């Protein structure tokens with residue numbers, strides 16, 4: 001519990017915006033109801049693929065493990081690099097990007113969850129759905145989508161607890177019921193939230209949004225969170241997801257402190273589609289420990305997140321040839337998009353002294369109330385998504401044309417010479433400027449009241465044009481992956497963020513007069529940092545565009561390896577990523593369940609050969 005106020009990601013929110021009146025389609029609402037937070041179109045399924053064998057893990061991984069082990073005929077093994085439960089050991093891994101030239105050579109701090117539950121064990125617990133236009137745009141990239149059934153949702157009707165939040169209504173109609181997971185609103189608001197509420201937002205032209213979960217997110221609203229104030233362990237999402245896989249099932253094995261080091265492929269047989277077959281997964285506790293190998297009977301599913309999944313692929317010989325050859329790794333399958341298309345939400349917060357009580361003040365008081373479930377269910381809850389029209393005072397079309405021309409004039413920021421990756425960048429760029437620029441949010445404003453005596457509002461870039469990459473520079477899978485987001489490598493990103501900061505200034509009246517150059521210098525030297533939402537390093541795009549997975553989430557060229565986590569989104573959504581990732585995992589588990597692929601006996605791991613590896617362990621295939 002205490003975790004809420006300690007959580008790093010607190011970014012916060014304040015609210016919203018302006019226009020956009022798209023009526024959600026029935027399909028959209030239907031999808032929105034699935035597993036509470038899922039609003040994705042049905043990804044087309046193919047006749048291949050299947051069950052599971054090894055999961056490299058987490059937020060997405062636990063949902064998958066839970067769903068796939070519902071079928072007692074499947075055996076599921078979850079390999080998680082971190083611990084099983086939060087205890088004295090850190091629940092995270094703490095990375096830093098390489099120095100960013102456009103941010104005054106700063107390395108940017110990138111924490112990631114390293115525990116069963118992944119980054120949900122350390123995140124700020126907002127549950128914000130992407131808008132319909134974002135999801136439809138993804139769908140248009142895939143060129144196909146079907147509807148999906150609504151099921152497994154649960155919304156507990158709320159009583160008087162929300163009475164004090166009347167200005168930020170919560171529409172139960174957009175939430176399902178019957179599922180294992182419930183988003184909730186805090187039982188208690190904070191006076192600082194109210195103070196910066198609708199009237200302050202209105203001065204900046206931002207209106208209150210009545211229904212942020214129905215496909216339109218533009219406007220200001222109170223975000224639901226993954227904290228359930230009515231449950232004992234309300235504040236720890238991981239245990240609650242963990243309960244989905246409890247009571248223990250005899251066909252589900254969860255192995256913590258097991259880092260997947262590589263996938264093993266058979267060189268003896270290919271599938272009927274001429275794809276390479278994975279027959280084993282290697283893992284170890286740490287660099288000095290024995291490496292174990294487990295045989296795969298059906299599938300390997302990577303859910304290691306935007307850093308873990310591309311890393312495992314590259315250490316397995318699947319990735320860009322130049323990266324693999326540079327460190328002397330054999331190329332099993334050339335896939336130039338692995339690690340590419342990396343995007344992140346960059347954010348910058350402006351703080352000022354608060355004249356009203358903040359959550360930080362309450363916590364500092366150490367009063368009984370500060371320890372109550374009611375208070376601890378509070379997150380920084382006010383958010384606002386704003387569009388280009390508001391940011392550019394109605395001149396958004398002019399700047400949109402300028403952005404479009406930048407690509408036409410040859411401005412690309414892709415750190416790859418692969419023509420496929422470059423084509424993919426162009427495709428997503430054009431989609432971003434044509435569809436998302438006029439229709440989707442460009443900036444999220446987040447209000448934070450967790451510090452005593454001060455309030456801050458962040459301006460977070462939602463649809464970046466800059467592209468980075470992650471890559472390996474060592475054959476040791478325990479060495480950290482290299483992170484190069486290339487922040488601000490595209491000039492539009494800085495301009496959009498600067499406009500967001502100006503809007504924050506209007507709402508908070510905090511900055512006083514600042515020139516564009518002064519704001520840019522502040523962003524560069526200290527202001528701009530990550531919102532902790534990296535994505536896209538295993539993008540679901542066509543192979544010819546540097547894609548890594550197809551619409552069945554299956555890795556190109558491999559018969560039985562999928563990636564199912566936040567690394568597959570081909571572009572950043574204007575939303576926080578956890579709720580989308582739950583939905584993705586739910587859909588992914590359905591796809592896997594429909595698959596019938598089995599590793600042919602001639603391609604199975606050679607137990608005799610593995611047995612000869614002496615002290616290295618061999619686990620029975622699952």
Ligand SMILES: Cc1cc2nc3c(=O)[nH]c(=O)nc-3n(C[C@H](O)[C@H](O)[C@H](O)COP(=O)(O)OP(=O)(O)OC[C@H]3O[C@@H](n4cnc5c(N)ncnc54)[C@H](O)[C@@H]3O)c2cc1C
Pocket residue numbers: 008009010056057058059060061079080081082111112113114115116117118119120122123124125126127128258259260261303304305306307308309312531532533565566567576577578579581
């Ligand atoms: C500080 C912070 C605050 C955030 N705040 C919010 C928020 O308020 N709302 C929101 O929606 N989103 C938030 N996010 C983002 C959100 O939590 C992530 O987008 C989401 O958890 C991604 O899920 P995932 O399954 O893709 O990966 P992760 O949750 O990162 O899980 C990956 C898992 O894979 C494991 N793993 C990686 N490599 C290996 C390997 N080789 N072998 C075995 N296991 C491996 C890791 O240990 C980890 O457990 C925040 C993130 C952070 C870091």
